[in-house]
Amino acid sequence: MKLKSLLLGVGLMLGVTMAQAEEPFKVGFVYVGPVGDLGWSYEHDQGRKEMEKYFKGKVKTTYVENVAEGADAERVITQLVKAGNKVIFTTSFGFMNATVKAAKRFPNVVFEHATGYKRAKNLGTYVLRTYEGRYISGVAAGLLTKTNTIGYIGAFPIPEVIRDIDATYMGAKSVNPNIKLKIVWANTWYDPGKETDAANALMDQGADVLIQHTDSPAPLIAAQKRGARAIGQASDQSKFAPQAHIFSVRDHWAPYYIKTVQQVMDGTWKSQDFWGGFHDNMLQLASINPNLPKNVRAKIEETLAAIKSGKLKPFTGPIKDNTGKIVVPAGHSLTDQELARVNWYVQGITDKIPH
Secondary structure, eight states: OHHHHHHHHHHHHHHHHHHHHTSOEEEEEEOSSOGGGSSHHHHHHHHHHHHHHHTTTSEEEEEEOSOOTTHHHHHHHHHHHHTTOSEEEEOSGGGHHHHHHHHHHOTTSEEEEESOOOOBTTEEEEEEOHHHHHHHHHHHHHHHOSSSEEEEEESOOSHHHHHHHHHHHHHHHHHOTTOEEEEEEOSOSSOHHHHHHHHHHHHHTTOOEEEESSSSSHHHHHHHHTTOEEEEEESOOGGGOTTTEEEEEEEOOHHHHHHHHHHHHHTOOOOOEEEEOGGGTSEEEEOOOTTSOHHHHHHHHHHHHHHHHTSOOSSBBOEEBTTSOEEEOBTOBOOHHHHTTOOOOBTTOOOOOOO
């Protein structure tokens, strides 16, 4: 009887051990907007889903959406750690300081922060070369505009947005020497009402092609109502404005999420600053509109091929800022570290960066 009890006890212990071994690896995500924004947070969530599907039950993910940048982010990150998540992706620039604090408090958790520049032994950074997509957007806008005025809806004046504004202007200027760029700051990542107001303000100033660094399809819808053209942000937004839509620059995060989680599970992960772009298939031109003139389509595809191959690097000197100072010397292409700190407008942009 004792032997039978002993064997039963061993069996129960083995069962518990096996159950623990089979528990899925937990990964958490923090989003600044709603997963239904159909832009930035939506595409991060698509990447999360694709990654979870790839691991076939070995990985379980959790996300928290609509997280305010600041103290609220630190609280949410802490909750995800206490829930047992071993990797946490924080997906907005404004989460940077909260992520840095969490990384210090929880050294056994791996943190990955999107679009930031602060790293630690257990904190890496990752970003997309969105400026590549903006440069192509500028080329398309410069060819399509009839007023020689394109409009840019900015979210917040952080390096990512500023360098993308610069890239847009340089792309447009490369095909249209008479181009003007108007900028309206929405001071939000996602607010369809404010984005609509910004779009209308730009069109009132003569812009007939709109480019946005905010996440809802509202500017596209506004452009279609007024006979203007526009480019979709972060995801394929063509269905919202089939006539106005030029193309969308889609963010494809899944390859990075899969690679990173696999490395952590294998014990090979190391903190780094990762930049993905068209070359890595992490940026994509989605739904190029068949109603574009043939010469515009050809130029879009030619520019895309040049960027993919590395033949064209938008931030290659000589480049002057809008005070006339040389900020990129002749023959030099900005390094990733330099790109991360762009805080100037290129020559030809007449606005001032808000502080």
